[in-house]
Amino acid sequence: MVGDQPHRRLRDLARKHGPDVMRLQLGELSCIVISTPEAAKLVMKTHDKAFASRPRLLAADLVFYGSKSLTLAPYGEFWKHAQRVRSFRSIREAEVSDLVASIARAAAAGKAVDLSTMLPALTTAITSRAAFGKSQQLTTDRAFQVVFDNISEVLGGFAISDLYPSLKWLPALTGLKARLEKLRKASDSVLDRIIDDNRSRKSSATTAAESKGDDEENVLDILLNLQESQDAGVPITMDVIKAVTLELFMGGVDTSASTVEWSMSEMINNPRILHKAQQEVRQALGDDPSLHRLKYLDMVIAETLRLHPPGPLLVPRENRERQVELNSYVIPANTHVIVNAWAVNRDPRYWTEAERFVPERFVDRSIDYTGNDFQFIPFGAGRRMCPGVSFGTAVVKLTLASLLFHFDWSLPAEQKSINLTECFGATLRRQYALHLLPTQYCSVL
Numbered sequence: 222m223v224g225d226q227p228h229r230r231l232r233d234l235a236r237k238h239g240p241d242v243m244r245l246q247l248g249e250l251s252c253i254v255i256s257t258p259e260a261a262k263l264v265m266k267t268h269d270k271a272f273a274s275r276p277r278l279l280a281a282d283l284v285f286y287g288s289k290s291l292t293l294a295p296y297g298e299f300w301k302h303a304q305r306v307r308s309f310r311s312i313r314e315a316e317v318s319d320l321v322a323s324i325a326r327a328a329a330a331g332k333a334v335d336l337s338t339m340l341p342a343l344t345t346a347i348t349s350r351a352a353f354g355k356s357q358q359l360t361t362d363r364a365f366q367v368v369f370d371n372i373s374e375v376l377g378g379f380a381i382s383d384l385y386p387s388l389k390w391l392p393a394l395t396g397l398k399a400r401l402e403k404l405r406k407a408s409d410s411v412l413d414r415i416i417d418d419n420r421s422r423k424s425s426a427t428t429a430a431e432s433k434g435d436d437e438e439n440v441l442d443i444l445l446n447l448q449e450s451q452d453a454g455v456p457i458t459m460d461v462i463k464a465v466t467l468e469l470f471m472g473g474v475d476t477s478a479s480t481v482e483w484s485m486s487e488m489i490n491n492p493r494i495l496h497k498a499q500q501e502v503r504q505a506l507g508d509d510p511s512l513h514r515l516k517y518l519d520m521v522i523a524e525t526l527r528l529h530p531p532g533p534l535l536v537p538r539e540n541r542e543r544q545v546e547l548n549s550y551v552i553p554a555n556t557h558v559i560v561n562a563w564a565v566n567r568d569p570r571y572w573t574e575a576e577r578f579v580p581e582r583f584v585d586r587s588i589d590y591t592g593n594d595f596q597f598i599p600f601g602a603g604r605r606m607c608p609g610v611s612f613g614t615a616v617v618k619l620t621l622a623s624l625l626f627h628f629d630w631s632l633p634a635e636q637k638s639i640n641l642t643e644c645f646g647a648t649l650r651r652q653y654a655l656h657l658l659p660t661q662y663c664s665v666l
């Protein structure tokens with residue numbers, strides 16, 4: 222019913238049947254769809270606590286160890302502790318400079334590069350170093366890529382068995398259960414190996430400095446320490462540790478990569494904007510390598526996230542405990558809540574020429590990723606908003622600044638413009654791979 226572009230279809234349906242709050246019956250699932258800033262504020266601020274749980278979905282249950290990850294764990298003490306996502310600056314810089322070197326080789330050979338492959342590879346490398354440390358990077362990069370692509374595909378849509386939870390035999394009949402169990406086994410074996418390695422590295426380290434492992438403390442270290450100190454308020458089991466590290470990949474890889482891809486696509490289609498952003502980067506970074514001065518690039522990123530939020534429908538919520546009154550509608554307990562952030566970010570009552578890519582609209586408007594501007598919610602809002610905002614925006618900004626600083630970009634000869642068709646999945650990616658021709662501008666940053 223919602224088709225392969227559910228964010229668009231739900232926006233169109235909401236315009237007809239319930240601009241603020243629309244009720245949908247999807248199989249046995251009672252669902253409301255939120256499509257305006259006003260209603261989003263009611264769900265994610267006024268009644269944030271009541272709507273802070275995530276519904277239990279089969280794919281998430283099986284792949285994320287019984288919904289024990291950050292996204293799917295019911296709101297509580299554990300979640301507060303588990304949000305310690307750091308910015309990992311040195312890791313970002315090292316990996317982005319490897320990307321620049323490999324694009325430089327293609328540029329020297331006069332070849333186009335496939336950014337749709339290179340950017341997720343970059344964010345996978347950054348995430349696996351942040352999650353497990355440098356020594357595990359190669360193992361995780363290769364093994365996880367396959368598992369992870371499959372998980373993204375499975376989590377991307379509405380599984381028919383989630384719409385009919387009373388039909389317990391449905392997942393087996395559709396083959397979904399077998400597929401999910403296979404995925405769980407594959408990710409389990411990679412994670413078990415990494416955790417064992419990490420433990421034996423720690424126990425064989427003789428000094429505090431050595432026990433820190435590679436370049437800095439990684440997320441696995443943080444979780445294992447929490448487990449040992451029993452400081453988290455809830456038991457940190459091995460399943461929780463695995464679910465959380467797996468979720469860092471789910472949260473961190475495709476979101477940042479697709480934001481960079483969409484930014485590049487929009488800029489190539491708007492050469493004036495590309496030129497302006499490039500001028501700013503080259504002037505500013507010429508004398509001071511601080512990214513803080515890149516105000517126009519910040520606007521380009523914000524405008525990209527407005528039009529192409531990687532999570533167009535956020536992550537569904539649920540009022541598990543009790544019924545809630547919303548805009549004079551009574552929402553019964555256990556209702557599935559979808560916030561259409563994609564529709565909110567394009568609400569024509571608040572955004573002039575809402576469908577156009579115009580970074581300058583942020584000149585007179587602050588860029589607020591804290592979840593307090595309900596007209597602009599690419600990271601969600603409230604208790605369940607994205608904990609990876611700083612990590613994600615830092616990766617996106619450094620990558621874009623480096624691509625713009627080091628290279629001039631053009632379309633391969635046979636192409637006239639970039640096709641902006643979307644592909645809805647666990648994140649909103651481009652339908653077609655982004656191939657661009659780099660020309661080296663300067664070899665030293």
Ligand code: HEM
Pocket residue numbers: 291292293300306468469472473474476477480526530531532535536537599600601602604605606607608609610612613614617
């Ligand atoms: C441009 C980059 C990113 C965007 C646009 C983005 C967007 C989002 C959105 C929309 C949500 C759902 C929020 C809600 O339901 O209200 C979310 C949740 C989440 N994100 Fe991100 N994200 C990004 C990067 C990251 C990174 C880098 C990480 C981890 C390192 C991360 C980890 C998570 C986690 C763990 C959640 C679940 C939070 C919860 O349910 O409590 N994200 N993200």
